[in-house]
Amino acid sequence: AENRDFAGTVNLIFQPAEEGRGGANAMLADGLFERFPCDAIYGLHNTPGMPVGHFGTTVGPFLAAADSWKVTFRGVGGHGGSQPHRSTDITYAQAHFVLGLQGIVGRNVAPLDTAVISVGYIHGGDVNASNVIPSELVLGGTARTYSQEVRDTVERRIAELAAATAQAWGCQAEAYYHRGTSPLVNEAEQVRVGVAAATAAVGAEKVNGQLRPGTGGEDFAEMMLVRPGAFMRIGNGVNPDGSFVGLHTPLYDFNDAIIPDGVRYWVGVVDQELGQGLRAVAAE
Numbered sequence: 001a002e003n004r005d006f007a008g009t010v011n012l013i014f015q016p017a018e019e020g021r022g023g024a025n026a027m028l029a030d031g032l033f034e035r036f037p038c039d040a041i042y043g044l045h046n047t048p049g050m051p052v053g054h055f056g057t058t059v060g061p062f063l064a065a066a067d068s069w070k071v072t073f074r075g076v077g078g079h080g081g082s083q084p085h086r087s088t089d090i091t092y093a094q095a096h097f098v099l100g101l102q103g104i105v106g107r108n109v110a111p112l113d114t115a116v117i118s119v120g121y122i123h124g125g126d127v128n129a130s131n132v133i134p135s136e137l138v139l140g141g142t143a144r145t146y147s148q149e150v151r152d153t154v155e156r157r158i159a160e161l162a163a164a165t166a167q168a169w170g171c172q173a174e175a176y177y178h179r180g181t182s183p184l185v186n187e188a189e190q191v192r193v194g195v196a197a198a199t200a201a202v203g204a205e206k207v208n209g210q211l212r213p214g215t216g217g218e219d220f221a222e223m224m225l226v227r228p229g230a231f232m233r234i235g236n237g238v239n240p241d242g243s244f245v246g247l248h249t250p251l252y253d254f255n256d257a258i259i260p261d262g263v264r265y266w267v268g269v270v271d272q273e274l275g276q277g278l279r280a281v282a283a284e
Contacts (some may be wrong), residue, residue, distance in 0.1 A: 006274035011036040015220075020066070020180055024222040033226060040190050041229035042269050043220040044262060048244040050235030052258055055198035055265065056211030057232045059191045061146040063184035064114070066217025067155070067177065070140035071097065071162045073124075075171030077135030087133045088170040094122065094137050097165045097173075104157045109150055116144040116215050117154065144215040146183050155179075184221035190230035197268030198232065201261055234262055 013032070017023030050056060073094055078087030101117045109115040124137030143158070145151040159175040166173035195209040211233065220231060237255045238244050245251045 006270050008274035009037075010270050010274070011038055013041070013223075018219055019217070020219070022219070024181075024219040028222060028226060032223070038227050040187075040193070040273065041220075041223055041227045042190065042194060043218070043229065043231040044265060045218065045231065045233055046236040046254060046258060046262075047233040048236045048246050048252065049238055050233060051206075052235050052237045052255065053202050053261055054206045054208070054235040055195075055202065055232055055261075056208040056235075057186060057191055057194055057230060058209065058211045058213060059186055059188045060213075061183055062186050062211075062213050062231055063218045063221065064116070064144040064146055064213075064215040065151050065183045066180040067143045067145075067151070068140065068180060069143055069155075069158050069178070070138065070176045071158070072174045073097075073137045073139075073162075073166055073171055074174075075135055075169070078133045079131060080133045081131050084133060089133050090135070090137045090166075090169070090171050091124065091133065093165050093169040093171055093173070094124070094139060096168070097162055098122075098139070100161050100165060101158070104154060104161065108153055108157050113150050114144075114146050114215065115150050115154055116142070117158070118142050143177075144217070146213070151179070151183075181217040181219040182221045182225060184218050184224060184231055186230045187224075187228040190228055193269060193272045194230045194232045194265075196272050197265050200268045200271070201264035232265070234258055234265065 013027070013036075015023045015027060017026065047056070073090040075088035075090040075093070076086070078084060080087075098119055101119070105115045105117055118141045119139060120141040122137070122139040125132065125134040143151075143154050145154055155177045158177060162173040162175045191209065195207055198207045218231065220229075223229065224231075236244075236258060245253065
């Protein structure tokens with residue numbers, strides 16, 4: 001704001017409720033880009049494990065769709081010691097279902113495509129009644145994909161596998177699939193701008209324009225469905241022994257030393273997008 005030597009308008013977007021709470025979609029529904037028009041948008045995220053002073057991004061899919069799923073198995077409970085044959089044991093169904101989930105990745109998704117299916121919780125029975133076969137069991141987890149086609153396949157196959165496994169063991173299954181953040185796909189032109197801005201900030205040797213994508217989720221992707229953009233990573237640091245503390249852990253610590261590089265990156269983005277026009281006018 002103190003150096004207005006650029007030809008255009010810069011909007012700074014401060015988004016609340018990121019990571020699964022719908023902040024991006026709430027801002028879009030509130031008329032974000034109608035109220036503050038943008039031709040292109042840029043995001044920056046710190047990355048533990050990447051050295052301080054380094055930046056990285058890539059063209060195309062960069063982060064994954066972050067979905068959640070839940071399956072409820074219901075059957076006839078019973079006494080696991082004296083009368084197990086009188087129950088329809090949902091623990092059998094659950095066990096075969098969990099093993100079968102990785103078959104979706106291995107046999108329903110093309111080898112060069114990406115899919116991750118993980119189980120995050122399994123709830124059933126009672127620790128104070130270990131001799132009782134439960135009549136209901138709930139399990140769920142997360143699914144990560146890059147493409148709409150693979151996302152559709154994973155959602156469909158989880159439901160089909162749950163139903164078929166339940167039928168095989170004489171019980172019932174109810175599957176629920178929640179679509180979270182969309183895949184984050186970087187546009188080539190905005191990646192070019194971001195790489196140029198990062199290069200101006202720290203030098204070409206510290207900028208990776210072909211960084212390997214990850215399967216984390218980021219709801220900045222929802223904004224990028226409306227406006228072209230690029231998402232950039234900035235290194236948060238690595239310990240001398242090569243270790244680091246990841247995001248979303250109790251021990252994570254944002255490295256304040258990276259703030260100046262982040263500031264230089266943002267100034268560079270503005271210069272790349274809007275400074276060229278002003279310099280051309282000045283030259284004429």
